[in-house]
Amino acid sequence: MAETLNHFTDVGDCSREQLEQLLDLAFSISRDIRAFENTRTGRMLVNLFYEASTRTRVSFEAAAKRLGMHVINISATGSSVEKGESLEDTFYTIQAMGPDCIVVRHPEEGNATRLAAVAEPGVHVINAGDGTRAHPTQALLDALTLRQSFPDFGSIRLVMAGDIRHSRVARSAIKMLRMLGIGEIRLAGPPEFMPGDGTTEGTTVFNDLDSAIRGANAIMMLRIQKERITGLHIPAAEDYHRQWGLSEARLKQAEAGCFVLHPGPMNRGVEISSEVADSPQSLIRRQVRNGLHTRMALLLTLTRAQA
DSSP states (O other), X not given: OOOOOOOBSSGGGSOHHHHXXXXXXXXXXXXXXXXXXXXXXXXEEEEEESSOOSHHHHHHXXXXXXXXXXXXXXXXXXXXXXXXXXXXXXXXXXXXXXXXXXXXXXXXTTHHHHHHXXXXXXXXXXXXXXXXXXXXXXXXXXXXXXXXXXSOGGGOEEEEESOOTTOHHHHHXXXXXXXXTOSEEEEEOOGGGSOSSGGGTTSEEXXXXXXXXXXXXXXXXXXXXXXXXXSSOOOOHHHHHHHHOBOHHHHTXXXXXXXXXXXXXXXXXXXXXXXXXXXXXXXXXXXXXXXXHHXXXXXXHHTGGGO
16 A cells, blocks of 8 residues: 655655556546545635646646535735735745645746645645646646556657657656656657756657657647747747647658647647647547546545545
């Protein structure tokens, strides 16, 4: 039996056994969501978001409400942050009100981990994205989506293409999928969008998308993270799509039936064409649904000791 999970600020917070248990629970929820409804009635979740979000914030809110939890949404705009209150003081204020879970999204790396270190017993911190470092719940829903589509992780040959350097999604997904025993991860993107740190360890890096795609059975496209880029040239949309975008013609170079993923938001006509995004091979909408299932599983797991 895996140890109790207390916070989820990085993939490294979990052992492989804990990740597999989370995926097993999320898979069960995806099969019969009503069996898990109202199993955490009266608990409280606070979404503390310092950056814009649609899928992550809404799915955490929907997951908590499905479980019967109360939900409070706080954004930097309209809060005491505008009056100069620090992140720590905002956290302490929220914590004093007795929430069970605090979901944090922040533009600076490491802040979710820092808050988890000062959380009181019974308060669970979840990282909903911090800078370019980590987005572990996105990695969890991507892992579930792949698990539903393949007999085992070892049979997956995944291409991740686009702006890897500035993508917290890519960093967390690479780390988690390697822990789960994925067969192969191939990275492709413009040289200026490839990380210079240890992110690429255990992967194969390609300098053109066509070579990376050949023989792949899953492709995850990533958008250009314009809001995190400074000092780099951002190519024109048409030029980028021509060289690095996933079109119908380019997808045909992959294995027949190759699945397509995208964490969103998509920039159609830039990193992915509408024809591919809306094709039968696309798992993009399933990823969104699985965001609900995996976040329900995470909330159930974190609050289990108190149930």
